[in-house]
Amino acid sequence: MGRALTLEGGSPATYFLDHFTFEIVVRAMDSLGMIQDLNILDLARAAFHRALPGRPLSQIDPGDVRAVMEGLRAVGVADPTGIPRHKLNTAEGWLITPREITAALAAYQQAEPERREAVAARIDEWATWIDFLHTAGDHAGLRSN
Template sequence: MGRALILEGGSPAAHMFLDHFTFESVVRAMDNLGMIQDLNILDLARVAFHRALPGRPLSQIDPGDVHTVMGDLRAVGAAEPTGIPRHKLATAESWLIISREITAALAAYQQAEPERREAVAARIDEWTAFVDFLHLAGDHAGLRSN
Protein backbone atom coordinates (compact mmCIF):
# COMPACT_ATOMS: atom_id res chain seq x y z
CA MET A 1 0.00 0.00 0.00
CA GLY A 2 1.01 3.57 -0.52
CA ARG A 3 -0.47 7.01 -0.39
CA ALA A 4 -2.16 9.02 -3.10
CA LEU A 5 -1.95 12.79 -2.82
CA ILE A 6 -4.63 14.38 -4.97
CA LEU A 7 -4.81 18.04 -5.96
CA GLU A 8 -8.01 19.46 -4.45
CA GLY A 9 -10.36 20.82 -7.09
CA GLY A 10 -8.03 19.72 -9.85
CA SER A 11 -8.33 17.15 -12.56
CA PRO A 12 -8.00 13.50 -11.54
CA ALA A 13 -4.67 13.46 -13.37
CA ALA A 14 -3.20 15.94 -10.85
CA HIS A 15 -1.99 13.49 -8.24
CA MET A 16 1.13 11.94 -6.81
CA PHE A 17 1.43 8.39 -5.57
CA LEU A 18 4.12 7.34 -3.11
CA ASP A 19 4.65 3.74 -2.05
CA HIS A 20 4.44 3.00 1.67
CA PHE A 21 8.19 3.08 2.34
CA THR A 22 8.79 6.25 0.34
CA PHE A 23 5.85 7.99 2.00
CA GLU A 24 7.18 7.09 5.45
CA SER A 25 10.61 8.44 4.46
CA VAL A 26 9.03 11.66 3.18
CA VAL A 27 7.06 12.17 6.41
CA ARG A 28 10.18 11.57 8.54
CA ALA A 29 12.13 14.05 6.41
CA MET A 30 9.32 16.61 6.68
CA ASP A 31 9.31 16.18 10.45
CA ASN A 32 13.09 16.63 10.65
CA LEU A 33 12.87 19.77 8.50
CA GLY A 34 10.13 21.34 10.67
CA MET A 35 7.41 20.97 8.03
CA ILE A 36 4.93 19.15 10.30
CA GLN A 37 2.75 20.64 13.03
CA ASP A 38 1.27 18.69 15.93
CA LEU A 39 -2.33 19.62 16.76
CA ASN A 40 -4.80 18.29 19.31
CA ILE A 41 -7.28 16.30 17.22
CA LEU A 42 -9.95 16.46 19.95
CA ASP A 43 -9.86 20.26 19.93
CA LEU A 44 -10.13 20.17 16.15
CA ALA A 45 -13.12 17.82 16.39
CA ARG A 46 -14.90 20.30 18.65
CA VAL A 47 -14.22 23.12 16.19
CA ALA A 48 -15.45 20.99 13.28
CA PHE A 49 -18.62 20.06 15.18
CA HIS A 50 -19.44 23.68 15.97
CA ARG A 51 -18.75 24.74 12.37
CA ALA A 52 -20.87 21.98 10.89
CA LEU A 53 -23.75 22.24 13.36
CA PRO A 54 -23.67 25.72 14.91
CA GLY A 55 -25.69 26.11 18.07
CA ARG A 56 -26.61 22.41 18.35
CA PRO A 57 -25.58 20.37 21.39
CA LEU A 58 -24.13 16.88 20.95
CA SER A 59 -27.34 15.37 22.30
CA GLN A 60 -29.25 16.68 19.27
CA ILE A 61 -27.20 15.20 16.45
CA ASP A 62 -28.48 12.32 14.37
CA PRO A 63 -26.54 9.79 12.28
CA GLY A 64 -26.91 11.92 9.14
CA ASP A 65 -25.05 14.77 10.84
CA VAL A 66 -21.94 12.64 11.30
CA HIS A 67 -21.12 12.88 7.59
CA THR A 68 -21.30 16.69 7.74
CA VAL A 69 -19.12 16.85 10.84
CA MET A 70 -16.55 14.46 9.32
CA GLY A 71 -16.33 16.62 6.19
CA ASP A 72 -15.53 19.65 8.31
CA LEU A 73 -13.10 17.68 10.49
CA ARG A 74 -11.15 16.58 7.40
CA ALA A 75 -10.57 20.25 6.52
CA VAL A 76 -10.13 21.98 9.90
CA GLY A 77 -6.65 22.96 11.02
CA ALA A 78 -4.77 25.62 12.95
CA ALA A 79 -5.79 29.25 12.50
CA GLU A 80 -2.16 30.10 11.75
CA PRO A 81 -0.45 26.91 10.65
CA THR A 82 3.28 26.34 11.00
CA GLY A 83 3.23 23.23 8.81
CA ILE A 84 1.08 20.33 7.71
CA PRO A 85 -0.77 18.77 10.65
CA ARG A 86 0.71 15.38 11.51
CA HIS A 87 -2.69 13.69 11.71
CA LYS A 88 -3.41 14.62 8.08
CA LEU A 89 -0.37 12.62 7.03
CA ALA A 90 -0.80 9.77 9.53
CA THR A 91 -3.83 8.12 7.95
CA ALA A 92 -5.42 7.92 4.51
CA GLU A 93 -8.77 9.38 5.55
CA SER A 94 -9.10 11.91 2.74
CA TRP A 95 -7.80 14.73 4.92
CA LEU A 96 -7.81 18.11 3.19
CA ILE A 97 -4.41 19.73 3.52
CA ILE A 98 -5.18 23.37 2.83
CA SER A 99 -2.93 25.74 0.95
CA ARG A 100 -2.04 27.72 4.13
CA GLU A 101 -0.70 24.53 5.73
CA ILE A 102 1.27 23.69 2.60
CA THR A 103 2.68 27.21 2.35
CA ALA A 104 3.75 27.06 6.01
CA ALA A 105 5.45 23.68 5.43
CA LEU A 106 7.27 25.02 2.37
CA ALA A 107 8.38 28.10 4.33
CA ALA A 108 9.84 25.83 7.04
CA TYR A 109 11.57 23.82 4.32
CA GLN A 110 13.13 26.97 2.84
CA GLN A 111 14.35 28.02 6.29
CA ALA A 112 16.12 24.71 6.86
CA GLU A 113 19.85 24.64 6.27
CA PRO A 114 20.71 24.02 2.60
CA GLU A 115 22.87 21.02 3.53
CA ARG A 116 19.93 19.34 5.26
CA ARG A 117 17.65 19.98 2.26
CA GLU A 118 20.27 18.60 -0.11
CA ALA A 119 20.77 15.51 2.06
CA VAL A 120 17.05 14.75 1.97
CA ALA A 121 16.91 15.18 -1.81
CA ALA A 122 19.91 12.86 -2.19
CA ARG A 123 18.38 10.20 0.09
CA ILE A 124 14.76 10.21 -1.23
CA ASP A 125 14.43 9.86 -5.00
CA GLU A 126 10.92 11.35 -5.13
CA TRP A 127 11.68 14.28 -2.81
CA THR A 128 12.08 16.95 -5.50
CA ALA A 129 8.89 15.83 -7.26
CA PHE A 130 7.10 15.83 -3.89
CA VAL A 131 8.20 19.41 -3.11
CA ASP A 132 7.14 20.48 -6.62
CA PHE A 133 3.74 18.87 -6.03
CA LEU A 134 3.42 20.77 -2.73
CA HIS A 135 4.12 24.02 -4.59
CA LEU A 136 1.39 23.16 -7.11
CA ALA A 137 -1.09 22.24 -4.37
CA GLY A 138 -0.21 25.36 -2.37
CA ASP A 139 -1.06 27.50 -5.38
CA HIS A 140 -4.47 25.84 -5.64
CA ALA A 141 -7.03 24.66 -3.07
CA GLY A 142 -4.61 22.25 -1.39
CA LEU A 143 -4.53 18.47 -1.62
CA ARG A 144 -6.19 15.39 -0.19
CA SER A 145 -4.24 12.56 1.37
CA ASN A 146 -5.82 9.20 0.46
Protein backbone atom coordinates in the same frame (compact mmCIF):
# COMPACT_ATOMS: atom_id res chain seq x y z
CA MET B 1 0.30 -0.19 -0.05
CA GLY B 2 1.11 3.50 -0.24
CA ARG B 3 -0.50 6.89 -0.17
CA ALA B 4 -2.24 8.80 -2.93
CA LEU B 5 -2.52 12.57 -2.65
CA THR B 6 -4.82 14.29 -5.13
CA LEU B 7 -4.91 17.94 -6.05
CA GLU B 8 -8.07 19.51 -4.67
CA GLY B 9 -10.33 21.55 -6.90
CA GLY B 10 -11.23 19.29 -9.78
CA SER B 11 -7.77 18.48 -11.06
CA PRO B 12 -7.19 14.78 -11.75
CA ALA B 13 -3.51 15.07 -10.76
CA THR B 14 -2.56 12.48 -8.16
CA TYR B 15 0.81 11.87 -6.56
CA PHE B 16 1.41 8.33 -5.33
CA LEU B 17 4.14 7.24 -2.94
CA ASP B 18 4.68 3.63 -1.95
CA HIS B 19 4.50 2.89 1.77
CA PHE B 20 8.27 2.76 2.32
CA THR B 21 8.98 6.00 0.44
CA PHE B 22 6.04 7.76 2.04
CA GLU B 23 7.34 6.97 5.54
CA ILE B 24 10.80 8.27 4.62
CA VAL B 25 9.33 11.45 3.12
CA VAL B 26 7.21 12.15 6.21
CA ARG B 27 10.19 11.57 8.53
CA ALA B 28 12.30 13.92 6.42
CA MET B 29 9.54 16.56 6.46
CA ASP B 30 9.34 16.22 10.23
CA SER B 31 13.09 16.64 10.63
CA LEU B 32 12.94 19.81 8.49
CA GLY B 33 10.13 21.36 10.55
CA MET B 34 7.48 20.87 7.86
CA ILE B 35 5.05 18.92 10.09
CA GLN B 36 2.76 20.38 12.75
CA ASP B 37 1.22 18.43 15.63
CA LEU B 38 -2.35 19.45 16.45
CA ASN B 39 -4.81 18.29 19.08
CA ILE B 40 -7.33 16.28 17.03
CA LEU B 41 -9.95 16.45 19.79
CA ASP B 42 -9.90 20.26 19.71
CA LEU B 43 -10.25 20.11 15.93
CA ALA B 44 -13.19 17.70 16.23
CA ARG B 45 -14.95 20.05 18.65
CA ALA B 46 -14.40 22.99 16.29
CA ALA B 47 -15.72 20.97 13.33
CA PHE B 48 -18.79 19.93 15.31
CA HIS B 49 -19.61 23.50 16.30
CA ARG B 50 -19.11 24.74 12.72
CA ALA B 51 -21.27 22.02 11.22
CA LEU B 52 -24.03 22.14 13.84
CA PRO B 53 -23.92 25.57 15.49
CA GLY B 54 -25.81 25.80 18.74
CA ARG B 55 -26.70 22.08 18.91
CA PRO B 56 -25.53 19.96 21.82
CA LEU B 57 -23.77 16.69 21.12
CA SER B 58 -26.70 14.79 22.61
CA GLN B 59 -29.03 16.07 19.86
CA ILE B 60 -27.22 14.87 16.76
CA ASP B 61 -28.66 12.19 14.53
CA PRO B 62 -26.90 9.85 12.07
CA GLY B 63 -27.44 12.29 9.19
CA ASP B 64 -25.47 14.97 11.06
CA VAL B 65 -22.39 12.77 11.35
CA ARG B 66 -21.56 13.22 7.66
CA ALA B 67 -21.59 17.02 7.98
CA VAL B 68 -19.36 16.85 11.05
CA MET B 69 -16.91 14.46 9.31
CA GLU B 70 -16.68 16.72 6.25
CA GLY B 71 -16.04 19.66 8.54
CA LEU B 72 -13.37 17.73 10.41
CA ARG B 73 -11.60 16.75 7.19
CA ALA B 74 -11.25 20.43 6.25
CA VAL B 75 -10.64 22.06 9.65
CA GLY B 76 -7.21 23.40 10.51
CA VAL B 77 -5.65 26.20 12.51
CA ALA B 78 -5.62 29.90 11.67
CA ASP B 79 -1.83 30.18 11.39
CA PRO B 80 -0.34 26.80 10.49
CA THR B 81 3.36 26.14 10.86
CA GLY B 82 3.31 23.09 8.60
CA ILE B 83 1.16 20.21 7.44
CA PRO B 84 -0.70 18.59 10.34
CA ARG B 85 0.76 15.17 11.09
CA HIS B 86 -2.64 13.47 11.26
CA LYS B 87 -3.44 14.61 7.70
CA LEU B 88 -0.38 12.80 6.39
CA ASN B 89 -0.43 9.76 8.66
CA THR B 90 -3.99 8.64 7.95
CA ALA B 91 -5.79 8.27 4.64
CA GLU B 92 -9.15 9.67 5.73
CA GLY B 93 -9.71 12.19 2.95
CA TRP B 94 -8.11 15.05 4.87
CA LEU B 95 -7.87 18.38 3.08
CA ILE B 96 -4.31 19.68 3.30
CA THR B 97 -4.89 23.38 2.73
CA PRO B 98 -2.75 25.75 0.66
CA ARG B 99 -1.90 27.64 3.89
CA GLU B 100 -0.63 24.43 5.51
CA ILE B 101 1.39 23.57 2.41
CA THR B 102 2.81 27.09 2.16
CA ALA B 103 3.82 26.95 5.84
CA ALA B 104 5.54 23.60 5.30
CA LEU B 105 7.41 24.91 2.26
CA ALA B 106 8.46 28.02 4.20
CA ALA B 107 9.85 25.79 6.97
CA TYR B 108 11.71 23.80 4.31
CA GLN B 109 13.27 26.96 2.87
CA GLN B 110 14.32 28.08 6.34
CA ALA B 111 16.11 24.81 7.08
CA GLU B 112 19.87 24.77 6.73
CA PRO B 113 20.91 24.24 3.10
CA GLU B 114 23.11 21.29 4.08
CA ARG B 115 20.15 19.52 5.67
CA ARG B 116 17.96 20.15 2.61
CA GLU B 117 20.69 18.84 0.32
CA ALA B 118 21.22 15.74 2.49
CA VAL B 119 17.48 14.92 2.32
CA ALA B 120 17.40 15.43 -1.45
CA ALA B 121 20.45 13.18 -1.87
CA ARG B 122 18.91 10.43 0.29
CA ILE B 123 15.36 10.40 -1.15
CA ASP B 124 14.98 9.91 -4.90
CA GLU B 125 11.40 11.27 -4.91
CA TRP B 126 12.19 14.38 -2.86
CA ALA B 127 12.49 17.00 -5.63
CA THR B 128 9.34 15.71 -7.34
CA TRP B 129 7.49 15.73 -4.01
CA ILE B 130 8.51 19.33 -3.27
CA ASP B 131 7.42 20.35 -6.79
CA PHE B 132 4.04 18.66 -6.21
CA LEU B 133 3.64 20.54 -2.91
CA HIS B 134 4.34 23.81 -4.74
CA THR B 135 1.66 22.95 -7.30
CA ALA B 136 -0.83 22.02 -4.59
CA GLY B 137 -0.08 25.20 -2.67
CA ASP B 138 -0.85 27.23 -5.80
CA HIS B 139 -4.20 25.45 -6.19
CA ALA B 140 -6.82 24.43 -3.65
CA GLY B 141 -4.55 22.07 -1.68
CA LEU B 142 -4.37 18.27 -1.50
CA ARG B 143 -6.68 15.47 -0.46
CA SER B 144 -4.99 12.61 1.43
CA ASN B 145 -6.47 9.27 0.33
